[in-house]
Amino acid sequence: MRPSITRYSEMPGPRHSWNKWWGDTSLQKHKGMTTYTISPFQTKAAPKFIRTYVFNAYRRISAEAVYFVVPFAAGYGIYTWAKSRDAWQNSKAGHIASGEHH
Template sequence: MRPTQMMSGGGGGAPIGKYNHYLGGWGNFGGMKQRGIISYGISPNRQNPFAGAAHDAVFNTFRRFSSQFLYWAPATVAGYYIMNWAVERNEYLNSKAGRAEFGGQAEE
């Protein structure tokens, strides 16, 4: 059965489609029964949304960590050693021996 002009929007503006079946207006899919359209579904209580989540989390985390390690590790190590040197140098300059060595002069 072919839809009439009135069923397909009145002015002929709505496309009939490949198989001459009208779906209805946008958001109002209540037209004729469709053929050749297959849809599958599963009940929410039959789904397992966390299936393999712990396994995937471990291996995905390792993959992401190993791909970024060489970007931040050298900077972190260098920053640690520079900060350690600065703290030790500051402690020495503020100690009795440091004040005696560099007494009244500004350090270069």
């Protein structure tokens, strides 16, 4: 048995309902509803995009700079100090200063 066409033709519910289908405005009057639109010729896809992007990026990066500049500077300082200390300890002057023979 196949379903009848009338079964799929209307919204489920009472046959004579006040609003036939969702969004059907032909049977009821809407009061106090205002719709505004803007012309597509008056809109801009990206107004002042580059200038806004540059200044906003600078503001955001400068606000977060403390969190990545300070640890990077501390790490780089420790790295350079350790490399120079290692080079000095393995040099002739480092061996003489520590009392070891080269």
